[in-house]
Amino acid sequence: MGKSIKDFGFSDFILDVQFNNPGKEIEAEFVIPVSKEDLATVSMLNGGQKFAFQKIMEAVNTNTSAAFFIDGLGGTGKSFLYKGLLATIRSKGQIALATATSGAAASILPGGRTAHSRFKISLHHESNNTCNLSKQSAISELIKAAKLIIWDEAAMAKKYAIESLDRLLRDLLNSDHISGDKIIVFGGDFRQTLPVVRNGHKEDYISASLINSYIWPHLQKIRLTENMRASLDLSFSNLLLNIGNGTEATIANDKISLPSSMIIPFINDQESLATLIDTVYPSLSTFLCGNSALINRTILSTTNDIVHEINQILIQKFPGEEVKYISFDQTIDPTKQADHGDFLNTIHPPGLPPHQLILNQNCPIILLRNVNPAQGLCNGTRLICLNFNKNVIHAQISIGIHYGKQVFIPRIPLHSSNDESYPIPFKRTQFPISLCFAMTINKSQGQTLDFVGLYLKEPMFSHGQLYVALSRARTANDVKILLRPVSSDSLSNNYMDNRCTGVNTLTDKSSEWMIKVILIKKTNIFTGKDQTAFQHFMFADEQNESIQGIAFTRDVNYADTKLHLYHTYYIGNAAISSITDERIKLVLSHDLLCALIQGFPESMISTPKGPRTIRRFVAVNPE
Numbered sequence: 031m032g033k034s035i036k037d038f039g040f041s042d043f044i045l046d047v048q049f050n051n052p053g054k055e056i057e058a059e060f061v062i063p064v065s066k067e068d069l070a071t072v073s074m075l076n077g078g079q080k081f082a083f084q085k086i087m088e089a090v091n092t093n094t095s096a097a098f099f100i101d102g103l104g105g106t107g108k109s110f111l112y113k114g115l116l117a118t119i120r121s122k123g124q125i126a127l128a129t130a131t132s133g134a135a136a137s138i139l140p141g142g143r144t145a146h147s148r149f150k151i152s153l154h155h156e157s158n159n160t161c162n163l164s165k166q167s168a169i170s171e172l173i174k175a176a177k178l179i180i181w182d183e184a185a186m187a188k189k190y191a192i193e194s195l196d197r198l199l200r201d202l203l204n205s206d207h208i209s210g211d212k213i214i215v216f217g218g219d220f221r222q223t224l225p226v227v228r229n230g231h232k233e234d235y236i237s238a239s240l241i242n243s244y245i246w247p248h249l250q251k252i253r254l255t256e257n258m259r260a261s262l263d264l265s266f267s268n269l270l271l272n273i274g275n276g277t278e279a280t281i282a283n284d285k286i287s288l289p290s291s292m293i294i295p296f297i298n299d300q301e302s303l304a305t306l307i308d309t310v311y312p313s314l315s316t317f318l319c320g321n322s323a324l325i326n327r328t329i330l331s332t333t334n335d336i337v338h339e340i341n342q343i344l345i346q347k348f349p350g351e352e353v354k355y356i357s358f359d360q361t362i363d364p365t366k367q368a369d370h371g372d373f374l375n376t377i378h379p380p381g382l383p384p385h386q387l388i389l390n391q392n393c394p395i396i397l398l399r400n401v402n403p404a405q406g407l408c409n410g411t412r413l414i415c416l417n418f419n420k421n422v423i424h425a426q427i428s429i430g431i432h433y434g435k436q437v438f439i440p441r442i443p444l445h446s447s448n449d450e451s452y453p454i455p456f457k458r459t460q461f462p463i464s465l466c467f468a469m470t471i472n473k474s475q476g477q478t479l480d481f482v483g484l485y486l487k488e489p490m491f492s493h494g495q496l497y498v499a500l501s502r503a504r505t506a507n508d509v510k511i512l513l514r515p516v517s518s519d520s521l522s523n524n525y526m527d528n529r530c531t532g533v534n535t536l537t538d539k540s541s542e543w544m545i546k547v548i549l550i551k552k553t554n555i556f557t558g559k560d561q562t563a564f565q566h567f568m569f570a571d572e573q574n575e576s577i578q579g580i581a582f583t584r585d586v587n588y589a590d591t592k593l594h595l596y597h598t599y600y601i602g603n604a605a606i607s608s609i610t611d612e613r614i615k616l617v618l619s620h621d622l623l624c625a626l627i628q629g630f631p632e633s634m635i636s637t638p639k640g641p642r643t644i645r646r647f648v649a650v651n652p653e
């Protein structure tokens with residue numbers, strides 16, 4: 031007679047695999063604390079929130095499939111509503127999954143995780159992607175058991191990511207209906223940041239967004255209209271509404287004029303920035319008392335470079351002894367290490383910590399990766415440094431539901447993105463953090479701040495960004511803006527403007543031409559195989575048509591110091607090459623040669639395609 035597997039004592043082990051693992055994920059949801067404050071939000075909901083709450087809870091209570099989109103300007107209480115829903119469902123011993131597109135927004139919700147990490151959504155979005163989850167996995171069991179799924183900041187997500195979840199749910203729940211008949215609540219604000227499409231135009235952002243998905247028509251839309259964040263300051267609330275809706279009156283060149291009470295007068299770069307810093311951080315020593323009162327005050331700006339610059343100023347001023355961590359940068363292809371090792375130390379790609387990370391006890395930091403989402407360590411979590419060891423930093427979470435929790439952050443290898451601006455793939459072993467006295471406007475989305483110092487070193491090109499930044503505050507008194515003036519000699523500008531053509535009129539035959547463009551992207555200086563130094567620039571004209579430029583050899587330094595991000599330039603008479611790409615009509619790239627940025631008369635230069643004569647380049651920076 032044959033033997034059963036039980037005879038070998040394996041049965042317990044098999045049962046473990048089948049049931050303990052699914053239980054682990056579900057268990058983790060059951061232990062999310064339900065706070066009294068979150069439960070109490072239900073009795074505080076305003077009319078619009080109450081309507082949404084009742085509609086959603088009706089679906090949950092009757093087990094009726096439904097998919098919602100909660101639309102509301104920044105501050106209208108979307109997160110407040112989600113907290114009420116999560117607390118109500120969880121207090122009944124049921125599961126409600128809280129997710130958001132960004133780590134920062136996820137960390138505001140109890141038990142919040144980024145949607146990508148929770149549903150294992152691929153970061154390389156394509157139309158037919160599915161989530162990286164098997165039907166038998168513990169997370170699939172958790173998703174099946176959930177009564178409600180919330181995805182906040184869905185307006186920032188690419189539609190393919192949301193569609194991946196839709197396919198997963200249909201598959202898991204054996205249903206052909208939207209979200210597999212699971213009750214799901216998306217929320218967001220399309221006036222804030224839309225999905226980021228590399229080198230994309232406004233139309234690309236819109237076409238990548240949920241509005242253009244097959245899911246959109248199936249969502250029941252509920253709009254929240256009352257700005258609860260700015261409820262104490264009606265005129266500020268109206269200003270935000272008008273900027274968000276694009277109805278605020280503009281002055282010349284589509285620029286918005288802001289109330290003078292919010293503006294820090296510009297004297298010169300150094301003095302005015304010092305005033306902004308002192309206004310936001312009147313006493314840095316407050317951080318030393320373990321007092322997190324300052325953590326909800328921050329300086330917001332447009333780019334990572336500017337944010338890094340401000341963080342460096344503040345860490346130099348910070349009381350106490352500084353600690354320096356140097357990263358170990360390795361090319362993925364080891365044969366390239368000798369050529370590029372030193373160069374990699376000089377670059378600071380977005381999303382990576384700096385090569386030289388300078389910190390101080392009690393200084394504020396922000397996580398750049400999802401280290402342990404279940405423990406509140408998400409990309410975007412803000413913390414205060416407590417102690418430093420060689421390979422771990424001891425820190426305390428300073429915002430969100432994990433506030434006060436002490437954690438250890440390890441040094442880890444972080445990969446550079448596939449951004450073509452940084453063509454040498456490499457990994458940086460460093461702590462996945464950066465200072466956060468200042469942060470980019472995009473990172474601040476979803477947060478309520480006690481005080482916002484907005485540093486506009488360059489005029490902002492998007493009302494959406496201005497709107498996100500201002501709507502973090504509760505009243506006009508909680509915002510101070512430093513705007514670097516755009517000095518313009520209107521006469522000479524008009525003279526130049528009248529001579530300008532649009533990027534889309536240029537061909538590789540154009541010889542006498544001039545365009546007015548904004549520099550929207552600029553790479554570091556690279557050294558090619560033949561030791562040629564080069565640097566890429568991307569410009570956009572008023573119609574948002576873009577043109578790429580490249581500077582070689584001796585022109586590189588000239589171009590680097592002359593061309594500043596988001597400044598306006600007149601460019602003309604440079605050599606042009608075109609490629610046939612339907613979306614970007616004219617691209618000038620290094621292997622095709624392009625607009626040369628230089629101020630010298632016609633000259634010969636060497637390029638990867640051999641010697642080339644360069645015509646005179648006209649560069650007048652009206653700023």
Ligand SMILES: Nc1ncnc2c1ncn2[C@@H]1O[C@H](COP(=O)(O)OP(=O)(O)OP(=O)(O)O)[C@@H](O)[C@H]1O
Nearest residue numbers: 074075076104105106107108109110258259476478
């Ligand atoms: N009904 C309410 N009663 C009291 N306070 C509220 C209410 N609704 C929202 N708030 C408060 O208003 C502020 C903004 O709310 P919340 O963060 O939920 O807005 P939001 O719509 O999620 O904003 P954003 O789009 O910027 O993320 C928070 O401080 C919140 O506590």
